[in-house]
Amino acid sequence: MKKYQVVGIxxxxxxxxxxxxxxxxxxxxxxKGIMQLIDMTRAVELYDAIGPAKEISGGSAANTIAxxxxxxxxxxxxxxxxxxxxxxxxxxxxxxxxxDYDTVFAGxxxxxxxxxCIVVVTPxxxxxxxxxxxVTEFLSPEDILPEQMAEAEWIYLExxxxxxxxxxxxxxxxxxxxxxxxxxxxxxLSDPFCxxxxxxxxxxxxxxxxxxxxxxxxxxxxxxxxxxxEAALAVARSEVPIVACTDSENGAHILAGDAxxxxxxxxxxxxxxxxAGDMFAxxxxxxxxxxYDLERCGRMGCVAAGEIxxxxxxxxxxxxxxxxxxxGLL
Amino acid sequence: MKKYQVVGIxxxxxxxxxxxxxxxxxxxxxxKGIMQLIDMTRAVELYDAIGPAKEISGGSAANTIAxxxxxxxxxxxxxxxxxxxxxxxxxxxxxxxxxDYDTVFAGxxxxxxxxxCIVVVTPxxxxxxxxxxxVTEFLSPEDILPEQMAEAEWIYLExxxxxxxxxxxxxxxxxxxxxxxxxxxxxxLSDPFCxxxxxxxxxxxxxxxxxxxxxxxxxxxxxxxxxxxEAALAVARSEVPIVACTDSENGAHILAGDAxxxxxxxxxxxxxxxxAGDMFAxxxxxxxxxxYDLERCGRMGCVAAGEIxxxxxxxxxxxxxxxxxxxGLL
Numbered sequence: 001m002k003k004y005q006v007v008g009i010x011x012x013x014x015x016x017x018x019x020x021x022x023x024x025x026x027x028x029x030x031x032k033g034i035m036q037l038i039d040m041t042r043a044v045e046l047y048d049a050i051g052p053a054k055e056i057s058g059g060s061a062a063n064t065i066a067x068x069x070x071x072x073x074x075x076x077x078x079x080x081x082x083x084x085x086x087x088x089x090x091x092x093x094x095x096x097x098x099x100d101y102d103t104v105f106a107g108x109x110x111x112x113x114x115x116x117c118i119v120v121v122t123p124x125x126x127x128x129x130x131x132x133x134x135v136t137e138f139l140s141p142e143d144i145l146p147e148q149m150a151e152a153e154w155i156y157l158e159x160x161x162x163x164x165x166x167x168x169x170x171x172x173x174x175x176x177x178x179x180x181x182x183x184x185x186x187x188x189l190s191d192p193f194c195x196x197x198x199x200x201x202x203x204x205x206x207x208x209x210x211x212x213x214x215x216x217x218x219x220x221x222x223x224x225x226x227x228x229x230e231a232a233l234a235v236a237r238s239e240v241p242i243v244a245c246t247d248s249e250n251g252a253h254i255l256a257g258d259a260x261x262x263x264x265x266x267x268x269x270x271x272x273x274x275x276a277g278d279m280f281a282x283x284x285x286x287x288x289x290x291x292y293d294l295e296r297c298g299r300m301g302c303v304a305a306g307e308i309x310x311x312x313x314x315x316x317x318x319x320x321x322x323x324x325x326x327x328g329l330l
Numbered sequence: 331m332k333k334y335q336v337v338g339i340x341x342x343x344x345x346x347x348x349x350x351x352x353x354x355x356x357x358x359x360x361x362k363g364i365m366q367l368i369d370m371t372r373a374v375e376l377y378d379a380i381g382p383a384k385e386i387s388g389g390s391a392a393n394t395i396a397x398x399x400x401x402x403x404x405x406x407x408x409x410x411x412x413x414x415x416x417x418x419x420x421x422x423x424x425x426x427x428x429x430d431y432d433t434v435f436a437g438x439x440x441x442x443x444x445x446x447c448i449v450v451v452t453p454x455x456x457x458x459x460x461x462x463x464x465v466t467e468f469l470s471p472e473d474i475l476p477e478q479m480a481e482a483e484w485i486y487l488e489x490x491x492x493x494x495x496x497x498x499x500x501x502x503x504x505x506x507x508x509x510x511x512x513x514x515x516x517x518x519l520s521d522p523f524c525x526x527x528x529x530x531x532x533x534x535x536x537x538x539x540x541x542x543x544x545x546x547x548x549x550x551x552x553x554x555x556x557x558x559x560e561a562a563l564a565v566a567r568s569e570v571p572i573v574a575c576t577d578s579e580n581g582a583h584i585l586a587g588d589a590x591x592x593x594x595x596x597x598x599x600x601x602x603x604x605x606a607g608d609m610f611a612x613x614x615x616x617x618x619x620x621x622y623d624l625e626r627c628g629r630m631g632c633v634a635a636g637e638i639x640x641x642x643x644x645x646x647x648x649x650x651x652x653x654x655x656x657x658g659l660l
Contacts, residue, residue, distance in 0.1 A: 047422060048422075050426065051426045052387065052396070052423040052426050052427050052645055053419075053422070053423060053426070054385065054386050055384065055385035055386070056384050056385070066382070084414075084415055085414055085415040085443070085444075086415050089383075092378075092382075093383060096381045096382050096383070097381070097382050113415070114415075313384065315382055
């Protein structure tokens with residue numbers, strides 16, 4: 001048995017969550033519902049503009065790994081923080097959840113701080129994310145430990161990480177070590193605009209290395225540059241052994257070869273959509289590496305996502321296994 | 331009209347909130363339901379022990395001032411943070427709520443960090459607080475601006491601040507400047523064990539300077555070293571013009587001279603009791619300085635406290651004025 005069911009690689013950051021109405025978005029040039037990269041000047045400006053906030057550890061793949069750890073899965077995370085207070089918060093919350101986290105912190109002399117995401121949550125529960133990457137942008141191949149990747153049944157790569165200067169090399173190193181030891185590769189497309197920034201690189205990786213593709217409808221359409229969702233799914237399933245595509249209130253579509261399943265969305269009051277896709281992947285990957293069939297993986301993913309959107313913050317608060325049991329999935 | 335309805339002086343800190351069961355408290359020597367002072371070593375040890383947490387600005391008087399600002403009151407806060415990430419979070423959340431906050435930050439070379447309180451919330455909603463004071467312990471008379479105190483209709487002094495080395499002199503300076511300009515002095519006893527650490531100093535201030543005393547039943551009993559609640563109330567009302575004593579699910583008792591009122595507690599599901607007393611004082615002081623009678627001050631205090639205990643964290647999330655209106659108080 002490998003040491004880890006899943007090892008995730010992503011942008012490490014702490015979320016700063018504030019609730020604001022729609023006019024705040026227009027007045028402050030915040031694009032609704034997507035992730036925008038911002039520099040420190042903009043981060044300071046936007047932070048000054050938002051009301052009182054809460055700080056909760058985030059980071060897309062880190063949320064997924066936290067979910068797997070919460071479920072009792074053997075899991076580890078790779079992502080860069082600085083040796084500062086936010087870095088300590090990020091590391092604590094991941095380790096306290098039961099995940100291994102051994103990435104070397106950037107020193108106190110690093111020019112950037114630990115990354116943060118200013119998440120503006122509107123009354124409809126939609127989240128508009130403004131990310132100051134900080135030191136997490138500079139994760140390098142040196143931060144990837146081949147022996148850790150070799151110990152992973154699956155690695156999980158965060159699409160957002162395509163934005164860093166050495167991120168492609170870091171991913172390549174991780175993939176080589178993982179696959180070389182018989183492991184498999186999953187990736188999330190993260191965001192439609194992230195996809196359009198790096199479409200060719202994503203496509204190449206998908207065609208050559210990816211065994212399991214996570215995305216949502218908008219990312220799928222962006223990836224294959226079409227408005228035809230079914231056409232995009234058809235290409236994706238021809239390129240990747242397993243495709244798990246979420247579709248908001250329509251649940252998720254799971255495709256593998258000629259087989260296809262649909263998992264319904266859990267009916268919940270949406271408080272904060274932050275992390276829904278992350279936790280779908282968390283539930284799915286935990287289920288997959290625990291021996292459940294693909295349909296059940298999709299259904300567990302949807303239940304896990306439903307828990308996350310019912311409260312502020314992207315880390316689980318209720319007992320996910322209990323929720324799985326309530327839905328007859330365990 | 332004075333610039334401020336209320337200026338608060340207290341220990342500035344960020345709360346680190348984690349939910350744990352009762353066995354955690356015994357296994358980690360955490361005393362239930364009270365505030366314990368801890369050093370950095372213990373803070374690190376306890377932080378390592380708790381599960382994933384959330385960070386939300388706290389500090390007893392700061393919560394009160396945030397509540398007054400939330401209600402639209404003219405208010406300011408005095409308390410010490412360091413120029414670090416937690417300090418920036420604390421300052422942001424207070425200013426973003428609409429309160430003035432001009433206390434000079436301790437520099438990056440300060441030996442201590444910004445204060446924090448590790449709050450362990452048990453399933454019954456009770457909170458057990460473990461406070462690393464950090465730089466807030468060292469608020470000195472220099473941090474008290476007499477011209478600001480002179481601009482306050484009321485100052486609000488946090489009993490926890492009796493613990494710092496120069497805190498008594500700082501309070502004396504604030505009281506002198508406030509009273510010299512015709513302002514009034516309110517104080518909260520904060521905690522029964524804080525009272526027993528500084529009973530004589532509290533008593534002297536109550537007898538000589540205090541116009542409005544906030545406390546809860548346990549603090550009142552500790553203050554007057556008796557088990558007889560009514561006897562303690564009788565002494566307190568003989569020493570202070572207004573006494574506002576909260577009594578958990580029994581609401582609050584308001585006494586002024588020969589008059590006495592009772593304000594019922596709001597019926598809510600207790601999620602996290604952190605900050606109930608702080609927000610009682612916030613609602614009460616806002617009402618008092620907005621011209622409402624003492625009975626209504628007590629009732630608004632209880633409604634404000636009810637909002638706070640219905641969610642994690644000690645800063646208001648719902649619209650308190652709307653809640654006052656729903657309760658027929660506005």
